[in-house]
Amino acid sequence: KEWLLDPDNVTIEAPSYSRGNAGIDSEFPGGSGTKESPKTNGEQPTVLTNETISNYLKSGTWVMNITAKKNLTVNSSINIGDSSHLILHSEGKNNGGVKIKEDITSNGGNLTIQSGGWVDVHKNITLGTGTLNITAKGSIAFEGNGTEKARNASSAQITAQGTITNTGDQKQLRLNNVSINGTGIGLNFVSIQPNTSHRFDGELIISGRVHVNQTTPKNLSFWKVSDESYWNVSHLTVKEKSAFSFTKFALNNNHGRETSRYRKGGGVIFRSPTGHTNFTVKQGSVANFSFKAKNDTNHANQLPIQFNSNISVDGGGKVLFCITSNYSGRSVGIGMSSINVSDGSNLTFNSSIRGQEAFNISKDLTINATGSFFELGQYSDTFNGNGFNHDAIKSTHNISILGGNVTLGGQDSSSTITGNINISQAANVTLRAYNGNGRNKQLTLGNVSIEGNLSLIGASANINGNLSVKENAKFKGETQDNLNITGTFINNGDSKINISQGVVKLGNVTNDGDLNITTHAKHNQRSIIGGDIINKKGSLNITDSNKNAEIQIGGNISQKEGNLTISSDKINITNQITIKAGVDGENSDSDATNNANLTIKTKELKLTQDLNISGFNKAEITAKDGSDLTIGNTNSADSTNAKKVTFNQVKDSKISAGDHNVTLNSKVETSGNTDNTGDGSGNNAGLTIAAKNVEVKNNITSNKTVNITASEKLTTKADATINATTGNVEVTAKTGDIKGEVKSTSGNVNITANGDTLNVSNVSGNAVTITADKGKLTTQASSSITSNNGQTTLTAKDGSIAGSINAANVTLNTTGTLTTVEGSNINAASGTLVINAKDAKLNGAASGDHTVVNATNASGSGSVTAVTSSNVNITGDLSTVNGLNIISKNGRNTVVLKGTEIEVKYIQPGVASVEEVIEAKRVLEKVKDLSDEERETLAKLGVSAVRFIEPNNTITVNTQNEFTTRPSSQVTISEGKACFSSGNGAAVCTNVADDGQQ
Structure with missing residues (x-):
């Protein structure tokens, strides 16, 4: 009955009694068994015996070629021996091929299968280091027999080195539950056809080197690549020191829009029937997948490469997916819901797709790489001149990262993940978006919650939702250009923001951990803090170190403890805000070690709106990097649009610029506790300003x-007021030009200049002390220096008083020249006026209850008037030619001229020398009958000159007032008469001898 079989079909069977024991020459009549002349079967018999074949091949080094026109089937096991070569060949006619249904074994022998049709291997082929070469125009399958292809992979062994080649187009390579051991140089599954499909099912166990490669010809039209491959494997195992690769690569460069519904994308679909694919890759081993689908620009078609099964990787080895494309390549679909990497393994997805986003995540995704590594990202490829205009990752779904080292994002592309990102405690996550050939790459994120570690790196990052850093978590925002956090930033962990070439934009920030923000703005960039910052723990630094950088602050900042530092060349307060110590309605921690301090370091503090600084132990606005400091906008100096900096309940408020300059265009106030001890024990110890030059506008x-x-110099604008309401004003400068007002409502004012000049205007306080002991002190016309209840002391090398001075006691000390300008008024109403000068030029009015004038020389046209008594000590010349009056209205006027004391009530104008005054006094005292009233009347006329004009003691008195006080008028005392003449002949005489008048 067997002889009735079609002779085109050959089977290899076990021995049969019905066939007898045919010998080798009976079954294989052709050839001699050499390489040049293999032993061959004939047209008869069509049933060959496995033992005959095995015994022959084991007996030496033989070559045997078994052929069939249609089907060649191995139904019984064959042993090739250690060094022989078995060739199984089918022409594949009538859809025929080669089917291996029983084991073929060897320990170094070779097996070649050639088929013009298909090849099905249903059993083991184990050749040791022998060579297995399979070539088929049809499909090649390693799978179970029958309709049920599944089996136990460990019992389906392929062991050999060699090449398995699909030469036909639109054919398939199938691996189903099989163990493949690529010995020697490895076992390669190869196709160069455009439409080879792969179907991998069940479990694959890989040892040695096993490579599956379908790379299409280069110059094909895009539409000629169509067939997809299917990874339905539930478990891939790559054993120790092994390597597995699967390459499906459409090498053609052209692209177009695929419109046929029958043609696919030439990609790979990962979809396990169990919904889960496990990769067990042992340490030191690797599973490498490299894909490039055809360049289809029709985005309505399904994505050519899809991962629709959950993935687990264990064993400690590496699994790498590398997906490339030309300019128009499509996305990789990430449709799984979980990725699990363990045992120190590494799972990496790399893409260089340009036509769409590299990876499109279409489900909520959970990633757990505890103790291991996972990466999903875009990398540059050999097309280095082309940028990536689309995202590396695009997802509207939630991503939860439970553990391990996880990196997401692009080397030359942006990423958009708008779902929630949750990072658990054991996770160390990096999100990146680097610039490459393209610019302005950025991460766009939704809500981000961190219990582990997160680093944002690359060009820029936008967190459009909330950022929450939990206790013991770490956040690093280390992008190059920008970091924007639009929602609320809550930090209970350790957060550091360091932007190497750009800025940040923050919404509300709450910190209960450790937070530092450092930026490096490029030209015209600004860091923007648009929301409120609440710092509940530790110090907070907000810093931009670049030249001309600007930080805009539009929200309130609260600091519980430690140091709050804001540093930038420019700081712009864009809204009316408060920077305060204390959070949640509390004050700064009362523990002295935890009191909050504020330092604002800048070159220009711009005030679009008012700034309130409240409650700090110490708050200082200081010049940055040894530069000048300007507070307030330039257009605020006219007071019409002036904004204000307020230090409220700050123990130590300071504005400083070291050896550089401070310009105050804005208003500056301190407020709060009114304890005026001035020693810092209250909530506000006042304001300190220190710089080289200070300009107050x-x-x-x-x-x-x-x-x-x-x-160096203090300058104040005319309408600028320096006011200490309950404390003292202390001003120290080398020179000063104080055109505005300086006052203390209930304290003292001390102004000291140790340089050449000090100009002051209105000054008031309990006690006022103004010192310019090395230079000139000038008070402006119409100015007022007022001491409400105490002492006013002006000390200078030279002084010029053009305004008014009002105090209980006034002391003017000059080691050089003191000038009181005509129209000036000095009044020590209830106390003592003291004038100490080398040269006193008294052209204004000066008065006091008691007056003291100490000078080397005195002159002028003004007056010094005492209510009760006066003391005058002139060691040089006293000149009253221009009308100087030194008067004691109601008491004694003690005058010491050149060391000689004279007692007069009035020092009359016109005294030329001390000798003349003494002699005049002596002569006048001889006129015994001149009454006190007449003496007083005589003195009140105001005299321009007193001289001896006749040898008989005649005295001529020239007056300078109206009527008898014109410069040409005279008073003559002679021969018992005092005559007052106007100079035009009219005269009034008093009979001195008899007290008569005529």
């Missing part, structure tokens, strides 16, 4: 003290 108001120190 607007009001400074402190509810306690104001201390201004300028190592």
Whole structure:
């Protein structure tokens, strides 16, 4: 019955009694068994015996070629021996091929299968280091027999080195539950056809080197690549020191729009029937997948490469997916819901797709790479001149990362993940978007919650939702250009923002951990803090180190403890805000070690709106990097649009610029506790300003003290007021030009200049002390220096008083020239007026209850008037030619001229020398009958000259007032008469001898 079989079909069977024991020459009549003349079967018999074949091949080094026109089937096992070569050949006619249904074994022998049709291997082929070469125009399958292809992979062994080649187009390579051991140089599954499909099912166990490669010809039209491959494997195992690769690569470069519904994308679909694919890759081993689908620009078609099964990787080895494309390549679909990497393994998805986003995540995704590594990202390829205009990752779904080292994002592309990102405690995550050939790459994220570690790196990042950093978590925002956090930023962990070439934009920030923000703005960039910052723990640094950088602050900042530092060349307060110590309605921690301090380091503090600084232990606005400091906008100096900096309940408020300059265009105030001890024990110890040059263009108001120190010059604008309401004002400078007002409502004012000049205007306080002991002190016309209840002391090398001075006691000390300008008024109403000068030029009015004038020389046209008594000590010349009056209205006027004391009630104008005054007094005293009233009347006329004009003691008195006081008028005392003449002949005489008048 067997002899009735079609002779085109050959089977290899076990021995049969019905066939007898045919010998080798009976079954294989052709050839001699050499390479050049293999032993061959004939047309008869068509049933060959496996033992005959095995015994022959084992007996030496033989070559046997078994052929069939249609089907060649191995139904019984064959042993090739250690060094022989078995060739199985089918022409594949009538859809025929080669079917291996039983084991073929060897320990170094070779097996070649050639088929003009298909090849099905249903059993083991184990050749050791022998060579297995299979070539088929049809499909090649390693799978179970029958309709049920599944089996136990460990019992289906392929062991050999060699090449398995599909030469026909639109054919398939199938691997189903099989163990493949690529010995020697490895076992390669190869196709160069455009439409080879792969179907991998069940379990694959890989040892040695196994490579599956379908690379199409280069110059094909895009539409000629169509067939997809299917990875339905539930478990891939790559054993120790092994390597597996699967390459499906459409090498053609052209692209177009695929419109046929029958043609696919030439990609790979990962979809396990169990919904889960496990990769067990042992340490030191690798599973490498490299894909490039055809360049289809029809985005309505399904994505050519899809991962629709959950993935697990264990064993400690590496699994790498590398997906490339030309300019128009399509996305990779990430349709799984979980990725799990363990045992120190590494799972990496790399893409260089350009036509769409590299990876499109279409489900909520959970990633757990505890103790291991996972990466999903875009990398550049050999097409280095082309940028990536689309995202590396695009997802509207949630991503939860439970553990391990996870990197997401692009080397030359942006990523958009708008779902929630949740990072668990054991996770160390990096999100990136680097610039490459393209610019302005960025991460766009939704809500981000961190319990582990997160680093944002690359060009820019936008967190459009909330950022929450939990306790013990770490956040690093280390992008190059920008970091924007639009929602609320809550930090209870350790957060550092360091932008190497750009800026940040923040919404609301709450910190209960450790937070530092550092930026490096490029030209015209600004960091923007648009929301409120609440820092509940530790210090907070907000810094931009680049030249001309600007930080805009539009929200309130609250600091519980430690140091709050804001540093940038420019700081712009864009809204009316408060920077305060204390959070949640509390004050700064009362523990001295935890009191909050504020430092604003800048070159220009711009005030679009008012700035309130409240509650700090110490708050300082200081010049950055040894530069000048300007507070307030330039257009605020006219007071019409002036904004204000307020230090409220700050123990130590300071504005400083070291050896550089401070310009105050804005108003500056301190307010709060009114304790005026001035020692810092209250909530506000006042305001300190220290710089090389200080320019005040607007009001400074402190509810306690104001201390201004300028190592060079202090300048104030005419309408600018420096006011300490309950404390003292202390001003120290080398020179000063104080055109505005300086006052203390209930404290003292001390102004000291140790340089050449000090110009002051209105000054008031309990006690006022103004010192320019090395230079000239000038008070402006119409100015007023007022001491409400105490002492006013002006000390200078030279002084010029053009305004008014009002105090209980006034002391003017000059080691050089003191000038009181005509129209000036000095009044020590209830106390003592003291004038100490080398040269006193007294052209204004000066008065006091008691007056003291100490001078080397005195002159002028003004007056010094005492209510009760006066003391005058002139060691040089006293000149009253221009009308100087030194008067004691109601008491004694003690005058010491050149060391000689004279007692007169009035020092009359016109005294030329001390000798003449003494002699005049002596002569007048001889006129015994001249009454006190007449003496007083005589003195009140105002005299321009007193001289001896006749040898008989005649005295001529020239007056300078109206009527008898014209410069040409005279008073003559002679021969018992005092005559008052106007100079035009009219005269009034008093009979001195008899007290008569005529």
